[in-house]
Amino acid sequence: MKNKSKKISKTSEERRESLARLLQEQGLKIYSELDRGEFPKFSVPSRSVSNIVYDKKLRQYVLGNTASIRSARNMSQLRSFAQLIWLAFFANRLVQEKKSSTLRDIYYSSQAFSIDFEDQPESDNIIVDLEAVLARPREDLHIFPEERSSVFGDLTIEYTVPGYEGKRTNLSDHPDGYLIGPSLSSAELVDTSAELVIAIEKGGLFTRFVEEKIDKKFKAIIVDTAGQAPRATRYLLKRLHNEMGLPVVILTDGDVYGEHIAMVIKSGSANAAHLRELTVPDAKWIGVWATDIEKYKLPTIPMTESDIKRIYDLQKDPRYQEGIWKKELEVFLKIKRKAELEAFSKYGLTNITDKYLPEKLEIAKSL
Amino acid sequence: MSSSKESFNQISPSEFFYRNRDLAGFSNPTRSLYTAVREFVENALDACDQAGILPDVYLSIKAVDDEQADPKPYILTVKDNGPGIDSKHIPLAFGTVLYGSKFGLKQARGMFGLGATMAILYGQITTNKPVVVKSSPDGQSQDEYELLLDIQKNKPIIVKHNTKEVSKRGLSVSICLEGDYSKAGAKIRDYVYQTSLITPYATITFEDPKGEKFHQTKIVKTMPLPPTIIKPHPHGIDVETIRRMMADSHFQIPTVDNKMIEKVRKELGLKKNNLNYSEIMEKASKRWPGLSRHVRVVIAVMSFLKMDFEKLSKIRIDDMDIANKILAYWDFGESKSVSIDLDPESEYYKQLTNTVQGETLISFLTKRFQRIGQATAVKFTAFANLKPEKRIGTMTNQELVKLSDSLQKFEDFLSPDPSCLAPLGEEPLKKGMEQFFKPDFLEVVQRGASAYSGFPFIAEMGIAYGGEIKSVGQTVYRFANRIPLLYDEGSDVVLKVVNEIDWTRYKVKNDAPLVIVSHICSTRIPYKTVGKENVADRPEIERELRLALQFLARKLATFMSKRGHAEMEKKRANLYSKYIPLVAQFCTELAGKKKEPDYKKMLKMEAMVEE
Numbered sequence: 001m002k003n004k005s006k007k008i009s010k011t012s013e014e015r016r017e018s019l020a021r022l023l024q025e026q027g028l029k030i031y032s033e034l035d036r037g038e039f040p041k042f043s044v045p046s047r048s049v050s051n052i053v054y055d056k057k058l059r060q061y062v063l064g065n066t067a068s069i070r071s072a073r074n075m076s077q078l079r080s081f082a083q084l085i086w087l088a089f090f091a092n093r094l095v096q097e098k099k100s101s102t103l104r105d106i107y108y109s110s111q112a113f114s115i116d117f118e119d120q121p122e123s124d125n126i127i128v129d130l131e132a133v134l135a136r137p138r139e140d141l142h143i144f145p146e147e148r149s150s151v152f153g154d155l156t157i158e159y160t161v162p163g164y165e166g167k168r169t170n171l172s173d174h175p176d177g178y179l180i181g182p183s184l185s186s187a188e189l190v191d192t193s194a195e196l197v198i199a200i201e202k203g204g205l206f207t208r209f210v211e212e213k214i215d216k217k218f219k220a221i222i223v224d225t226a227g228q229a230p231r232a233t234r235y236l237l238k239r240l241h242n243e244m245g246l247p248v249v250i251l252t253d254g255d256v257y258g259e260h261i262a263m264v265i266k267s268g269s270a271n272a273a274h275l276r277e278l279t280v281p282d283a284k285w286i287g288v289w290a291t292d293i294e295k296y297k298l299p300t301i302p303m304t305e306s307d308i309k310r311i312y313d314l315q316k317d318p319r320y321q322e323g324i325w326k327k328e329l330e331v332f333l334k335i336k337r338k339a340e341l342e343a344f345s346k347y348g349l350t351n352i353t354d355k356y357l358p359e360k361l362e363i364a365k366s367l
Numbered sequence: 368m369s370s371s372k373e374s375f376n377q378i379s380p381s382e383f384f385y386r387n388r389d390l391a392g393f394s395n396p397t398r399s400l401y402t403a404v405r406e407f408v409e410n411a412l413d414a415c416d417q418a419g420i421l422p423d424v425y426l427s428i429k430a431v432d433d434e435q436a437d438p439k440p441y442i443l444t445v446k447d448n449g450p451g452i453d454s455k456h457i458p459l460a461f462g463t464v465l466y467g468s469k470f471g472l473k474q475a476r477g478m479f480g481l482g483a484t485m486a487i488l489y490g491q492i493t494t495n496k497p498v499v500v501k502s503s504p505d506g507q508s509q510d511e512y513e514l515l516l517d518i519q520k521n522k523p524i525i526v527k528h529n530t531k532e533v534s535k536r537g538l539s540v541s542i543c544l545e546g547d548y549s550k551a552g553a554k555i556r557d558y559v560y561q562t563s564l565i566t567p568y569a570t571i572t573f574e575d576p577k578g579e580k581f582h583q584t585k586i587v588k589t590m591p592l593p594p595t596i597i598k599p600h601p602h603g604i605d606v607e608t609i610r611r612m613m614a615d616s617h618f619q620i621p622t623v624d625n626k627m628i629e630k631v632r633k634e635l636g637l638k639k640n641n642l643n644y645s646e647i648m649e650k651a652s653k654r655w656p657g658l659s660r661h662v663r664v665v666i667a668v669m670s671f672l673k674m675d676f677e678k679l680s681k682i683r684i685d686d687m688d689i690a691n692k693i694l695a696y697w698d699f700g701e702s703k704s705v706s707i708d709l710d711p712e713s714e715y716y717k718q719l720t721n722t723v724q725g726e727t728l729i730s731f732l733t734k735r736f737q738r739i740g741q742a743t744a745v746k747f748t749a750f751a752n753l754k755p756e757k758r759i760g761t762m763t764n765q766e767l768v769k770l771s772d773s774l775q776k777f778e779d780f781l782s783p784d785p786s787c788l789a790p791l792g793e794e795p796l797k798k799g800m801e802q803f804f805k806p807d808f809l810e811v812v813q814r815g816a817s818a819y820s821g822f823p824f825i826a827e828m829g830i831a832y833g834g835e836i837k838s839v840g841q842t843v844y845r846f847a848n849r850i851p852l853l854y855d856e857g858s859d860v861v862l863k864v865v866n867e868i869d870w871t872r873y874k875v876k877n878d879a880p881l882v883i884v885s886h887i888c889s890t891r892i893p894y895k896t897v898g899k900e901n902v903a904d905r906p907e908i909e910r911e912l913r914l915a916l917q918f919l920a921r922k923l924a925t926f927m928s929k930r931g932h933a934e935m936e937k938k939r940a941n942l943y944s945k946y947i948p949l950v951a952q953f954c955t956e957l958a959g960k961k962k963e964p965d966y967k968k969m970l971k972m973e974a975m976v977e978e
Contacts, residue, residue, distance in 0.1 A: 023957055024957060024958060024959055026954075026957065027953075027954045027955075027956070027957025027958035027959070028954075028957075028958040028959075030950065030954040030957075030958075031951075031954045031955060031957075031958040031960060031964050032964070034947075034950070034951055034954065034964035034965075034966045034969070035964035035965055035966075037965075037966075037968050037969055039969070040950065040954070072946070072947065072950060075935075075938075075939050075942060078942050078943070078946050079942070079946065081946075081950070082946040082949050082950050082953075085950050085953045085954055085957070086949070086953050088953070088957055089953035089954070089956055089957050092956070092957055093956075113949070113953075114945075114949060115949065
């Protein structure tokens with residue numbers, strides 16, 4: 001166990017160092033261009049729809065080869081060029097000083113350096129540009145969104161944020177769970193007795209699962225994705241899978257959006273096609289399936305127009321061309337009804353944990 | 368008739384205007400003050416223009432009693448450096464209505480000088496004070512009159528008259544009238560300002576009742592060429608005018624009295640000699656080209672009478688019946704009437720018929736109208752279905768109407784002669800606008816002469832952009848015959864043309880600081896209303912204005928794109944000097960270096976590109 005944690009610690013440190021090198025490389029490149037009297041430039045991978053392709057090998061969306069040059073020579077690009085180099089500069093400080101920041105922070109911080117963003121969407125966009133240039137998620141740059149989700153279970157972590165360095169916490173110590181924030185994202189994952197990660201779409205069910213001691217009953221770490229999983233959450237799921245070797249199962253509402261929440265955890269979103277660190281290709285969606293709605297006779301709600309449209313859209317997506325992904329979409333389209341996780345409460349509050357979950361986990365083994 | 372209760376009295380023109388002063392712009396104290404200012408200032412400028420003198424006009428309005436509330440009496444004085452008026456004409460010119468000198472077909476600000484007399488009349492009826500006129504045509508002696516109008520008799524009453532020595536030529540008119548400066552002030556100031564703009568060769572000074580002074584020294588020292596009086600254009604003529612023109616050209620058989628005989632003798636060089644009939648005829652045919660028309664007619668008559676001067680002095684020509692080819696005369700010696708046959712084969716027969724029946728239509732057309740040549744005249748007579756050789760003296764009323772109608776309708780006449788117009792000219796307009804607006808961009812254009820309904824006109828236009836012009840959007844100054852058109856602009860043709868232009872096509876934003884000066888000059892401006900503040904949208908005028916504006920807008924567009932380019936370069940330089948140092952600062956820390964890269968040479972390079 002000790003051996004394992006040491007290795008993990010090195011991984012986290014390596015990541016930080018390689019990022020620092022990457023930033024310095026960019027800095028040096030621009031420095032020498034300026035010194036030679038040349039206009040500096042960045043090559044920014046294009047994030048336009050035409051450059052987003054599905055990589056079957058990686059099982060996620062990736063950016064194609066198209067990249068645009070953002071040059072300081074071009075007057076219309078000079079401003080955003082300066083914004084980009086400033087962001088790299090600012091992220092470097094954050095990483096060096098081990099401080100975290102939010103998307104909103106970035107927008108305001110820029111003003112102290114005479115870099116003017118017109119609004120937050122503009123600065124958010126530059127952050128995505130830098131992610132694409134470095135091929136690193138913004139969380140690596142210590143920039144976090146406001147949205148938070150939670151985690152609960154037997155997992156010991158060791159903080160790396162200033163003031164907490166070396167301090168350890170077990171994530172089962174607090175019954176409301178732990179926010180998946182910057183300090184948790186940057187913490188080393190030290191030890192766990194869990195054998196499984198259950199990601200669940202809804203905070204209410206998350207609390208139920210904690211109360212019903214699902215963590216103990218199924219030796220599981222429970223993650224609340226709070227709807228579409230934030231990137232910090234997906235990043236944590238990936239680490240739990242890759243670093244701790246835990247399988248990930250996903251439980252969502254029985255509708256097309258739930259199915260897609262599971263898919264994004266598994267193979268990422270088109271929005272983050274420039275990043276490779278956020279997917280858990282082996283993650284399994286265990287419910288609620290369309291077929292479950294009939295099987296468990298769940299109370300249902302009729303689908304809306306947009307629900308149905310969404311099904312047609314997803315049917316064009318290459319990831320929905322096989323297996324349960326394809327099948328369940330078809331069933332949804334056929335029954336045109338949907339069911340929420342809470343629907344199980346019709347058969348008693350613990351019906352979902354006592355009956356449904358064990359059965360689905362059993363089925364998952366064969367997926 | 369004596370039983371009739373209705374009596375018909377002839378009223379004098381003064382009386383007429385007194386009763387209808389609203390028509391002339393003297394309806395209330397506000398309007399009257401403004402109208403009076405206009406009339407006097409325009410008269411002053413017209414007088415100087417006609418005399419070829421660079422005008423120096425001084426206008427002052429002073430309250431008789433500062434404390435009194437408006438409306439109240441004001442003393443309005445307008446002084447110029449013009450030719451003045453001969454002392455003997457002054458009482459009639461300023462003390463009667465309808466006494467003027469501004470007749471004839473040429474461009475002037477006012478038409479008949481009526482307005483000034485109206486102002487004097489208005490002043491008199493509101494304040495009962497005389498008009499004070501000081502005039503010095505020679506710059507040495509000045510006649511000063513105080514005059515009142517006898518409204519019923521339309522006659523001047525001279526209250527006071529004296530003469531004194533002065534050193535300046537010119538005319539000064541001062542009246543006391545009821546006015547409302549608090550209401551009319553803005554309009555009067557606008558008027559003075561805009562008049563200065565369109566009269567850049569004039570020095571104009573205005574002292575208002577509050578002691579504020581407007582002074583504009585002349586900007587150019589050349590006067591526009593004075594207009595000339597010209598023959599009418601066929602399109603601008605009516606039946607009555609034709610009748611008058613014919614009467615002017617009508618030539619009576621001269622009375623053959625002793626005085627006339629003396630004249631004939633003199634022209635033939637026979638003052639002393641007494642020649643017989645055939646000798647006279649021989650002499651006449653030798654000298655024919657140099658003889659006056661009267662003399663030729665007498666010679667022609669003599670050729671049929673076969674008389675010498677002595678016999679001729681004893682008869683009286685009674686009738687010349689061209690149709691029956693008979694000439695009748697009374698012989699004093701024989702005391703009887705004699706008639707002789709006229710031989711149509713005689714070379715003198717034509718001379719007589721011409722005289723009695725007037726000239727031929729062709730000749731009338733080519734001689735009495737502008738821009739009609741022989742070919743056009745012939746073409747026209749065919750068009751009008753009138754005989755080219757028709758004598759105008761023999762035309763019936765019906766034929767006259769036909770002639771008049773056809774003159775209006777015939778389209779092959781050349782456009783009217785613009786020499787009767789006096790546009791300001793591109794250079795003075797440009798200099799005036801330059802001085803007034805100090806713009807970044809200025810362009811003016813004078814269109815060629817054109818005509819509507821037989822009245823020639825010329826459109827001049829200027830456009831100024833930026834600089835000291837701070838207005839949001841365009842300001843349009845409209846002028847007609849060098850008079851500012853201040854109000855009632857809604858339906859004006861100039862505004863119509865300006866509003867219809869799509870400025871975005873010329874790279875001009877709608878809120879761009881723009882001044883447009885439009886000047887239409889014509890022998891007759893087609894005003895839409897009696898107020899003479901807006902010009903009607905005659906298609907010909909509209910077209911000229913549009914072409915002028917489009918020309919100017921294109922020039923402006925060229926300027927704007929050049930300027931846009933320069934601004935872009937400047938913006939570029941600014942951007943570089945802002946961002947490059949920042950980029951340098953950031954990448955230095957990012958690269959882990961201490962010293963910033965040498966980026967200064969890049970900024971210098973940029974500066975060079977800009978030049």
